[in-house]
Amino acid sequence: MRVPLRTVMAGLAVALVFVPGAAQASTTSELQRGLDKIHAAGMPGVFAVGQNGTAREPAASGAGDVNTGRPVQPHYRHRVGSITKTFVATVMLQLSAEGRVDLDAPIGRYLPEFAVDGVTVRMLLNHTSGIGNFTDTIESPEDVLRLQYTTVRPEELARLGLSLPRTGEPGASWSYSNTGYILAGLIIEKVTGRPAAFEIYWRVIFRAGLWHTRLPGTDPRIYGPHSAAYIPWPPAGELRDLSVFNMSWAWMAGEMVSTPDDLNRFYRALLGGKLLRPAQLAEMKTTVDMVPGAPEAGAYGLGLMTVPLPCGVSVWGHTGGVFGHTTYSMHGEQGGKQLSLALNMSHYQTGPVDPIADATIDTIFGYFCGQEPGLRSTASALSVPNLDHNGLALAS
Numbered sequence: 001m002r003v004p005l006r007t008v009m010a011g012l013a014v015a016l017v018f019v020p021g022a023a024q025a026s027t028t029s030e031l032q033r034g035l036d037k038i039h040a041a042g043m044p045g046v047f048a049v050g051q052n053g054t055a056r057e058p059a060a061s062g063a064g065d066v067n068t069g070r071p072v073q074p075h076y077r078h079r080v081g082s083i084t085k086t087f088v089a090t091v092m093l094q095l096s097a098e099g100r101v102d103l104d105a106p107i108g109r110y111l112p113e114f115a116v117d118g119v120t121v122r123m124l125l126n127h128t129s130g131i132g133n134f135t136d137t138i139e140s141p142e143d144v145l146r147l148q149y150t151t152v153r154p155e156e157l158a159r160l161g162l163s164l165p166r167t168g169e170p171g172a173s174w175s176y177s178n179t180g181y182i183l184a185g186l187i188i189e190k191v192t193g194r195p196a197a198f199e200i201y202w203r204v205i206f207r208a209g210l211w212h213t214r215l216p217g218t219d220p221r222i223y224g225p226h227s228a229a230y231i232p233w234p235p236a237g238e239l240r241d242l243s244v245f246n247m248s249w250a251w252m253a254g255e256m257v258s259t260p261d262d263l264n265r266f267y268r269a270l271l272g273g274k275l276l277r278p279a280q281l282a283e284m285k286t287t288v289d290m291v292p293g294a295p296e297a298g299a300y301g302l303g304l305m306t307v308p309l310p311c312g313v314s315v316w317g318h319t320g321g322v323f324g325h326t327t328y329s330m331h332g333e334q335g336g337k338q339l340s341l342a343l344n345m346s347h348y349q350t351g352p353v354d355p356i357a358d359a360t361i362d363t364i365f366g367y368f369c370g371q372e373p374g375l376r377s378t379a380s381a382l383s384v385p386n387l388d389h390n391g392l393a394l395a396s
Helices: 030-040 081-097 121-126 141-148 154-163 178-192 196-208 260-271 278-284 355-369 373-378
Strands: 002-004 045-052 055-065 230-233 238-241 305-308 314-322 325-331 337-343 383-385
Touching (some): 030 045, 030 055, 030 337, 081 121, 081 196, 081 278, 081 325, 121 178, 196 260, 260 325, 337 355
Parallel strands (some): 314 383
Antiparallel strands (some): 045 055, 045 337, 230 238, 305 314, 325 337
16 A cells, blocks of 8 residues: 555544654754654654765654653664565565566466466566555454454465455556565465575575564564554544564565664665676666656555655655554665664544654655755655555544
8 A cells, every 4th residue: 555655644533642752862964853853743753874875874853662751762673564575576586586486477377376367476566466455454443453463374365455356457557555465475485485584584684684674473572672663542542552563464565673774784785786686676676657657756666666856866765654663765776875764653643734744754855855845845756655554544
């Protein structure tokens, strides 16, 4: 599912809650000022690491725990949601280079039990399969709580997505579907004979030196320093911490835990050609418009999105949202200037104006462009492909 950044989860019937946190002392850097503005707009805690060559810029603002006032820190581990998809696509492209997966083969070649006429492996990875999005079935607070401690098998998720109405004909248009990445994970397992998580660890995480990145599987806890994961819960909008959550419901569509430094390191290795051969990296960066005929609205490749910024710079990366955590990881060509930014509240209700989204846009654009906020705010094409349903009604 794709949710415009300006209206991140804005269709949800819960109140925007401003939580005064222990904001870190502001510095003169634009990144720190931006995070302070995001916190002041109502986000309990936000942290980021910018990287420009060898120059690393960590920043944080607000609280990782609103009850104790514990400050959020730039090195925190965080559920990064759909950013998991770039890792899955990287493994699939490595298998393609080895001749073990044909991107243009029908998925029925590898998963006959889930065959869909006309749908290829490539269409799963670039969201043009037309297969329904299984997370659209998450519609109530009860649905969220039911998932929190439940183990769901990927085959169940695949069947659920395939049972939904199609969003279009195979290859016809872009429509974000988490189901596609469940199927992609199952293809990896079928081809290799090993768990998809093992292949990601062996082929990507260890190879890139991502020592704080983890695929938790059914383990609901985040180990190591981390923030809460807040949702304003109905009916009063009291913040509920959902950082303890069995992420099997997301699996290869978005179960990963990582840090801003690890994300920067991963995308630097990926875009710098250290994880894929040139031909496969070119395949990954071959995009389709997310809005037909409107490239300025961003485009999507194979597990990788690109966004044109108003200053003439295009960034590559991915975004992700799960219950209580949202992440943006954006990078220049060949992993040049980089920014990975994390927020610790989701599913807040806003009106026509979303000050948190505006401040986040300004911060990201400011880091890459250094332009005035007015220009940055009106030109955003960033979006958050979220695992949780855009229409989720957290109301009593």
